[in-house]
Amino acid sequence: DQQVKQNSPSLSVQEGRISILNCDYTNSMFDYFLWYKKYPAEGPTFLISISSIKDKNEDGRFTVFLNKSAKHLSLHIVPSQPGDSAVYFCAARGGNAGNMLTFGGGTRLMVKP
Amino acid sequence: DVKVTQSSRYLVKRTGEKVFLECVQDMDHENMFWYRQDPGLGLRLIYFSYDVKMKEKGDIPEGYSVSREKKERFSLILESASTNQTSMYLCASNPGTGVRFFGPGTRLTVT
Numbered sequence: 001d002q003q004v005k006q007n008s009p010s011l012s013v014q015e016g017r018i019s020i021l022n023c024d025y026t027n028s029m030f031d032y033f034l035w036y037k038k039y040p041a042e043g044p045t046f047l048i049s050i051s052s053i054k055d056k057n058e059d060g061r062f063t064v065f066l067n068k069s070a071k072h073l074s075l076h077i078v079p080s081q082p083g084d085s086a087v088y089f090c091a092a093r094g095g096n097a098g099n100m101l102t103f104g105g106g107t108r109l110m111v112k113p
Numbered sequence: 114d115v116k117v118t119q120s121s122r123y124l125v126k127r128t129g130e131k132v133f134l135e136c137v138q139d140m141d142h143e144n145m146f147w148y149r150q151d152p153g154l155g156l157r158l159i160y161f162s163y164d165v166k167m168k169e170k171g172d173i174p175e176g177y178s179v180s181r182e183k184k185e186r187f188s189l190i191l192e193s194a195s196t197n198q199t200s201m202y203l204c205a206s207n208p209g210t211g212v213r214f215f216g217p218g219t220r221l222t223v224t
Contacts (some may be wrong), residue, residue: 004155006155009153032211034211034212041216041217041218042218043117043203043205043215043216043217043218044156044203044215045215046212046213046214049212066151066199068217088214089155089156091156093211100158100161100171101158101213103155103156103157104150104155105153105154105155106153106155
């Protein structure tokens with residue numbers, strides 16, 4: 001049973017527009033959420049995170065929104081650039097897993113020039 | 114800059130072979146992890162280690178073992194490789210909680 005789900009396996013966006021990547025979770029005990037970005041043939045790199053006590057965190061072009069009541073988080077990229085084309089994973093920490101991270105299945109973002 | 118290195122980027126092994134995947138981190142992190150990444154399944158934790166000679170099973174430990182003889186090195190062992198272990202293997206480390214620093218990955222093909 002996947003506790004963290006990314007329901008869109010892929011997303012295609014025009015350069016300059018907004019990219020919105022979504023992530024849903026089922027465990028209300030998760031207290032910290034992260035987004036990782038992965039290029040082919042490279043390991044994932046940390047992008048941005050948010051604590052469950054906040055509902056928004058911003059870092060440059062990247063903003064993560066957390067809706068605890070809906071158990072939903074989203075990553076907004078504005079404006080999208082071709083270099084943003086990658087697989088994005090959301091991850092959650094806490095609950096029964098303690099310090100462990102539970103990852104979603106990933107969303108492949110393609111930003112077209 | 115944290116650096117996590119993995120011994121091989123690509124490996125091809127035959128069914129039944131014993132396979133060693135090596136991982137080294139240079140930041141004196143206590144925690145090290147082995148994940149596998151498969152399409153649509155995200156990253157799944159195989160094993161992790163909080164300290165030298167300590168190991169804990171993750172979500173999918175069957176068919177794998179690990180060794181941590183030195184703080185900077187964490188090895189993943191496939192005792193008898195099978196085709197369903199064809200995957201991307203990712204090593205990670207972190208000093209405490211939260212953010213993991215990942216290596217570049219090893220794409221293993223078992224034929």
